[in-house]
Amino acid sequence: xxxxxxxxxxxxxxxxxxSQFRVDEAAKKVVPVPGIAPVPSQFDTIGVEAxxxxxxxxxxxxxxxxxxxxxxxxxxxxHSLAMGADEGVLINDPALYEADHWVTAQVLAAAIGKLAPxxxxxxxRQAVDWDMGVVGSTIAEILNVPCITIAKEIQYxxxxxxxxxxxxxxxxxxxxxxxxxxxxSNELGEPRYPQLRxxxxxxxxxxxxxxxxxxxxxxxxxKNLVSLERLYVPEVKVETEIIDGExxxxxxxxxxxxxxxxxxx
Amino acid sequence: MFEPTAEESLIRDFVxxxxxxCGRDYWLAKAREGAFTEELWQExxxxxxxxxxxxxxxxxxGLGMQQMAALLEEMSRQGIPLLILVVSNVMDxxxxxxxxxxxxxxxxxxxxxxxxxxxxFALTEPTSGSNSFRxxxxxxxxxxxxxxxxxxxxxxxxxxxxxxxxxxxxxxxDQVKDKREGLSLxxxxxxxxxxxxxxxDIRILLPEKQFxxxxxxxxxxxxxxxxxxxxxxxxLFDALNPERISAGAVAVGLGHLVLEKAVAYAKERVVFxxxxxxxxxxxxxxxxxxxxxxxxALMTRYAAWLFDRDEDAAPSANMAKxxxxxxxxEACDLAVEVHGGSGFxxxxxxxxxxxxxxxLRTVPVSREMILNYIxxxxxxxxxxx
Numbered sequence: 001x002x003x004x005x006x007x008x009x010x011x012x013x014x015x016x017x018x019s020q021f022r023v024d025e026a027a028k029k030v031v032p033v034p035g036i037a038p039v040p041s042q043f044d045t046i047g048v049e050a051x052x053x054x055x056x057x058x059x060x061x062x063x064x065x066x067x068x069x070x071x072x073x074x075x076x077x078x079h080s081l082a083m084g085a086d087e088g089v090l091i092n093d094p095a096l097y098e099a100d101h102w103v104t105a106q107v108l109a110a111a112i113g114k115l116a117p118x119x120x121x122x123x124x125r126q127a128v129d130w131d132m133g134v135v136g137s138t139i140a141e142i143l144n145v146p147c148i149t150i151a152k153e154i155q156y157x158x159x160x161x162x163x164x165x166x167x168x169x170x171x172x173x174x175x176x177x178x179x180x181x182x183x184x185s186n187e188l189g190e191p192r193y194p195q196l197r198x199x200x201x202x203x204x205x206x207x208x209x210x211x212x213x214x215x216x217x218x219x220x221x222x223k224n225l226v227s228l229e230r231l232y233v234p235e236v237k238v239e240t241e242i243i244d245g246e247x248x249x250x251x252x253x254x255x256x257x258x259x260x261x262x263x264x265x
Numbered sequence: 266m267f268e269p270t271a272e273e274s275l276i277r278d279f280v281x282x283x284x285x286x287c288g289r290d291y292w293l294a295k296a297r298e299g300a301f302t303e304e305l306w307q308e309x310x311x312x313x314x315x316x317x318x319x320x321x322x323x324x325x326x327g328l329g330m331q332q333m334a335a336l337l338e339e340m341s342r343q344g345i346p347l348l349i350l351v352v353s354n355v356m357d358x359x360x361x362x363x364x365x366x367x368x369x370x371x372x373x374x375x376x377x378x379x380x381x382x383x384x385x386f387a388l389t390e391p392t393s394g395s396n397s398f399r400x401x402x403x404x405x406x407x408x409x410x411x412x413x414x415x416x417x418x419x420x421x422x423x424x425x426x427x428x429x430x431x432x433x434x435x436x437x438x439d440q441v442k443d444k445r446e447g448l449s450l451x452x453x454x455x456x457x458x459x460x461x462x463x464x465x466d467i468r469i470l471l472p473e474k475q476f477x478x479x480x481x482x483x484x485x486x487x488x489x490x491x492x493x494x495x496x497x498x499x500x501l502f503d504a505l506n507p508e509r510i511s512a513g514a515v516a517v518g519l520g521h522l523v524l525e526k527a528v529a530y531a532k533e534r535v536v537f538x539x540x541x542x543x544x545x546x547x548x549x550x551x552x553x554x555x556x557x558x559x560x561x562a563l564m565t566r567y568a569a570w571l572f573d574r575d576e577d578a579a580p581s582a583n584m585a586k587x588x589x590x591x592x593x594x595e596a597c598d599l600a601v602e603v604h605g606g607s608g609f610x611x612x613x614x615x616x617x618x619x620x621x622x623x624x625l626r627t628v629p630v631s632r633e634m635i636l637n638y639i640x641x642x643x644x645x646x647x648x649x650x
Contacts, residue, residue, distance in 0.1 A: 196313035
């Protein structure tokens with residue numbers, strides 16, 4: 001009975017129009033846009049899809065969704081349950097709301113330890129809000145299990161994990177014994193829609209809620225390694241210069257000269 | 266009841282996800298070429314959403330109006346409303362599920378839930394719009410069949426439907442003591458001999474067309490009678506209140522869609538050194554429009570909640586439809602105003618929504634008939650018409 005744990009983070013909807021994106025520079029926080037609900041990070045949802053594809057082939061697989069955040073993160077867990085996952089765990093501890101990737105990975109690793117035995121931990125290659133891309137591999141380091149990153153396909157059979165990885169110029173196949181951590185990329189494909197029946201089942205499923213102390217952790221001892229120095233929206237200045245000329249050829253020639261002067265070509 | 270149920274949030278998630286694939290651009294392209302949004306319909310079918318209100322024993326989800334209203338509102342907010350979803354899978358599904366014979370439910374509900382068949386609802390006639398009791402389409406008994414004769418107007422989606430749920434008189438209006446008596450409900454095969462459909466020239470951008478229907482002695486088997494002969498007026502409110510709640514949900518969704526466009530533009534568009542949304546002349550109307558939409562959304566939600574509890578939803582369903590249509594119309598007019606000349610361009614996709622939003626003031630029941638209802642039945646004032 002394979003057990004897959006999928007880590008899911010909730011993020012501001014990346015489809016939010018850029019014009020509505022605001023940061024509070026004093027508080028160093030992104031200001032939530034009223035009326036636009038946060039969503040599960042897309043790469044994490046693709047991770048749930050990867051787990052479900054394994055479950056499609058091996059129906060006795062159990063998929064547990066694990067998330068660290070406030071009560072509102074329950075929505076993203078429910079979304080994953082509605083896709084077909086089996087269980088959900090939310091680590092909700094106000095002392096952890098400001099966790100950086102290091103504290104996050106420690107807490108998730110402790111929760112994964114509590115959920116053991118497990119065969120596979122699947123994370124998105126990065127969260128689509130901060131794009132750090134380190135939590136998955138840090139979890140593997142803490143748990144002392146192998147880690148395969150940026151997967152486009154995961155196969156699991158008889159305790160062996162076979163992963164097709166995305167490279168800059170192609171793909172490679174990597175193999176690892178279970179348990180291990182795999183991070184997934186969008187090349188894996190579209191996540192499935194929640195079915196109405198699964199939505200109804202998910203609505204009834206209990207989500208377990210744990211705090212740091214439930215994991216045997218002392219939140220006061222968990223110190224962030226990363227500190228945020230400044231958060232701001234960079235100013236983009238666009239200057240437009242119209243290249244004039246008698247003929248299209250002349251305009252093109254002048255444009256080419258300008259681009260060369262600017263060392264762009 | 267103020268908190269959305271877990272199902273509702275997930276249903277909205279689903280709609281947003283579907284809208285990435287079959288979204289507003291897709292819907293507009295289909296509407297412009299006069300084709301039905303079959304791919305969107307199949308997405309809804311594959312997810313089981315078409316059977317949302319169909320009992321579980323007939324392959325549906327067994328959920329209620331609250332969840333359906335969430336689906337309709339979110340589809341509208343994403344700019345992909347489907348009127349036939351209301352007609353086929355809310356009104357007709359409910360009428361068959363509540364009043365059909367066991368054989369009828371077994372035969373029609375599972376394919377409806379799977380998205381394999383669609384139904385129209387044929388009530389309105391050229392000479393009886395708001396006064397449904399005055400319909401003249403007649404079904405005469407002839408052995409084991411009825412012979413259906415008459416005409417209907419403004420019937421949505423006849424070209425894509427497999428069946429028509431037809432309201433007809435089995436006793437003519439002038440022969441009944443009580444005008445409510447003598448109405449009957451029939452399932453009619455759209456391809457039956459004697460059924461003729463003519464597309465009407467309706468200038469609303471929609472993927473569904475409206476039709477005039479002609480019944481020329483159409484033979485309808487007796488087993489296609491839904492419920493008891495002559496008792497349909499009692500059944501109709503099982504469909505007409507959900508229709509009003511649905512119209513409310515669609516109006517709220519469309520209202521939010523256009524208001525969000527207006528607000529985004531009011532934040533961005535700078536005239537005289539500040540965004541136009543910073544001027545009270547626009548900011549206050551936008552705030553009022555938002556307030557009215559939220560109020561209408563609450564009333565729609567309340568009406569759906571009452572309907573799901575089998576309580577009298579008629580007053581709130583009427584108020585919800587009225588308030589939502591008024592709020593959406595106000596929001597759309599304001600969105601055009603905020604955009605100035607650009608508001609009339611196809612690119613902004615606001616004026617394209619105007620006819621549909623404006624229609625919701627008149628359809629499925631006019632604002633005047635709603636006010637008559639509230640005046641007479643809620644306030645206890647003398648009948649005014």
